[in-house]
Amino acid sequence: MGIRRSILTRVRIAFACVVIYAIIIFVKVFDIQFVNGEKWRRIARENGLQYREVEATRGNILSDNGSLLATSLPFYEVAFDPTVAQDEVFDKGIDSLSVLLAGFFKEKTADEYSRELREARNNNRKYKVLSVEPVSYQEKKILSQWPIFKEGRSKGGVIFDSRERRFMPFDALARRTIGFTWKDTAGTTKGRGLEFSFNKDLAGVNGQALYQRLSGGRWSPLIDQDHTSSENGYDIQTTLDVELQEFCTNTLKNSLYRHWANYGSVIVMEVETGEIKAMVNLGKNAQAEYVENYNYAVGSQGVAEPGSTFKLASMMALLEETKISVNDTVDTGEGTYEFYEDCQMRDAALYGYGRISVQSVFEKSSNIGISKLVFQHFNDKPEKFLRYLESFGLTESLNFQMKGEGLPFISKPGGETWSGCSLPWMSIGYELKMSPLQILTFFNAVANQGILLKPRLVKKVIDGNKTVRSYDREVLNKKVCSDRTLSILQKMLIGVVERGTAKGIKSEEYKIAGKTGTTQKLRNGQYTQSYYTSFAGYFPADKPKYSCIVVIDNPTNAGKYGGEVAAPIFRQISDMLYVKRVYKEMEHQPVLATEEPALPVIRSGNFYDLKVLADKLGLKHMPMNTNAWVHTQLKNDTIQWVDNRLEEGSVPDVRGMTLRDAMYLLENRGLKVKVFGNGRVVRQSLNPGTRIKKGYQIYISLES
Structure with a gap:
């Protein structure tokens, strides 16, 4: 019993001591935090101690196939x-x-470094910066093996103060789409593009660590002190195709220099998904170079009067509201038409088009034809015309994934800008403003059987191999118009390229559907001789895969209309995509009809070279040709040489040829040649016999 009482006494004493000790700690903490808190904070400030943020590693921005578009590298x-x-x-x-x-640094001599470091040691100076330029991680590893430094921070005194820099592996490619961030004087994060729009995901969560203030105002983290770890940012995967982005950039840049324009923009969208595969924005800087200096495709500075590309929306409203036929006619007169006094409409043709069909009105882009039709059917109910535009997705922002989207502007009845001229002028793309992205989204709906999709630039947010958030296809309107209207408009858009204002980009290989646009720019209330040119469309027209818009602002050389400035860029892009992404097997002419494995494959080329080769191989052959370039045919065990007729000024048939022969023929005809693959030519983007125009580019695919 005595032993039990003794144990209980000891337990009670121990418990009382623990309680007293806990009370002392609580009182001490309360005293430090609240009673004498300011005193200790003052001491910490005097000693230069402070908890400071440790920035998290920023997430990567990736292309559609996972290539790095932007990443953070440690320096x-x-x-x-x-x-x-x-x-x-x-x-x-x-x-x-x-x-x-x-x-290594080449900033001072060895004697200067030695003297300064000895003086710093004698003066008890604890932080001496050795170079104004930071070093990379690989360079850091090299420096870590040097004398004294190899002892580490705690024994050698070397300090590698980490700084992260944003690095873009493809240099300036898509620079304004990728974007950037910065912090203002108040510490608020600002920026542009995806870097800013997805900053919350990319930035991660900063940690905290205890730092000591050093001479010169620098802060150094204290080793082995308590800290809160940072959480690295997420990666975002975009829809951008790097190869296509680069091709569009180079193509647009070449055209901008040729036309000496203010700026230009290209957007390529996948029809069925709304994914943006390329977005290029090039403007002229102070050095007269074209660089990615602003996102004209999306931002407010790129919002402009679209001009005749908007006629697609006017025609859609007319077809939905009325029973007009493409064969109905409109009297466009002799090139001018007066709606009211001081409200005169003009056509591009000096003496007008006269009476033409509705189909021709659209193909020729007749301002008078379109405006008369819209005025006739909507002048007493302009609000209904605007309701159609609203259902087409043209009156409100797209709520795009990137911040800074420019808002569309449309005059409205009763508003300050509304007048008797407003409806006719709106019908041809004036007195309203839209971004290139908004116009392309509408054209994409026509290509996509009336389904209006929200453009998508980011596929998903990822953390390693885990998907944090994905962005799927989003439908804004399941059907912008009836099937009848769609069918008519699709034929009209093809007609523009086949016979109308864009016939210069007609392809024999595949069909293009689209619409040109040319807008006279307004300055001080007067329209000037400065132009905003564009072309929007899709291809292949029979089974659309891609939609695209090209805008060129104020071309001053070599043309001023959309059909001669913007449309050729569209054609170069569509050719590239057709060959590399969409190509359907062409119907090959018979070049070697043989199943005999004993005969070598001699397909096409220069007759004299192939004859020497056949002689050396001991092959029987006989001529059926009259010129130097031939195809081959096999008759029994004998090769027959068949004329490969090469008409002056037309595209030659180079299928079956070696690259050397194909390049010789194509380049001698003034064609710019882009080559894919190895071996012999198996396909070409321009059909044999197509008339060659200056500046045409041809793509040839080779296979072994």
Whole structure:
């Protein structure tokens, strides 16, 4: 019983001690935090101690196939605390270290480094910056093996102060789409593009660590002190195709220099998904170079009067509202038409088009024809015309994934800008403003059987192999118009390229559907001789895969209309995509009809070269040709040489030829040649016999 009482007494005493100790700790914490908190904070400030943010590693921005578009790479400011190392280590290594520093950074001589570091040690200076330029991670590893530095931070005094820099592996490619961020004087994050729009995902969560203030106002983290770890940012995967982005950039840049325009923009969208595969924006800088200086495709500076590309919306409203037929006629007169006094409409044709069909009105882009039809059917109910535009997705923002989207502007009845001229002028793309992205989204709906999709630039947000959030196809309107209207409009758009204002880009290989646009720019209330040109469309027209818009602002050389400035860029892009992404097997002419494995494959080329080859191989052959370029046919065991007729000014048939022969023929005809693959030519983007126009580009695919 006595033993039990003794144990209980001891337990009670121990418990009382724990309670008293806990009370003391609580009181002490309360005293430090609240009673004498300001005193200790003042001491910390005097000693230069402060908890500071440790920035998280920013997430990557990826292309559609996972290629890096933007990433954060670690760089290091190299500093040295010369007071840390033991005398023996310092004295033995300082001269060798100084020589290495001088040779690596090339900012000071070895003697200067040696003298400054010895002085810093004698003056007890604990933070000496060794170079104004930071070093990379690989360079850091090299420096870490140098004398004194190899002892580490705690014994050698070397300090590698980490700094992260945003790096774009493809340089300026899609720079304004990728974007950037910065912090203003108040510490608020600002920026542009995807970097800013998805900053919350990319930035991660910053941590905290205890820092000590050093001379010169620098802060150095204290080793082995308590800290809160940072959480790295997520990656975002975009829909951008790097190869296509680069091709569109180079094509647009070449055209901008040729036309010496203010700026230009290209957007390529996948019809069925709304995914943006390329978005290029090039403007002229102070050095007269074209660079990605603003996102004209999306932002407010790119919002402009679209001109005749808007006629697609006017025609859609007319077809939905009325029973007009493409064969109905409109009297466009002699090139001018007056709706009211001081409200005169003009056509591009000097003496007008006369009476033409509705189909021709659209193909020729007759301002008078379109405006008369819209005025006739909507003048007493302009609100209904605007309701149609609303259902087409043209009156409100797209709520795009990228911040800074320019808002559309449309005059409205009763508003300050509304007048008797408003409806006719709106019908041809004036007195309203839209971004290229908004116009393309509408054209894409026509290509996509009336389904209006929200454009998509980011597929998903990812954390390693885990998908944090995905962005799927989003339908804004299941059907912007009836099937009848769609069918008519699709034929009209093909007609523009086949016979109308864009017939210069007609392809014999595949059909293009689209509409040109040319707008006279307004300055001080007057229309000037400055133009905003565009072409919007899709291809292949029979089974659309891609839609695209090209805009060129104020071309001053070599043309001023959309059909001669913007449309050729569209054609070069569509050719590239057709060959590399959409190509359907062409019906090959018979080039070698043989199943005999014993005969080598001699397909097509220069007759004299092929004859020498056949002779050396001991092959029987006989001529059926009259010129130097031939195809081959097999009759029994004999090769027959068949004329490959090459008409002057037309595209030659180079299928079956070696690359050398094909390049010789094509380039001698003034064609610009783009080659894909190895071996012999198996397909070409321009059909044999197509008339060649200046600046045409041809794509040839080779296979072994």
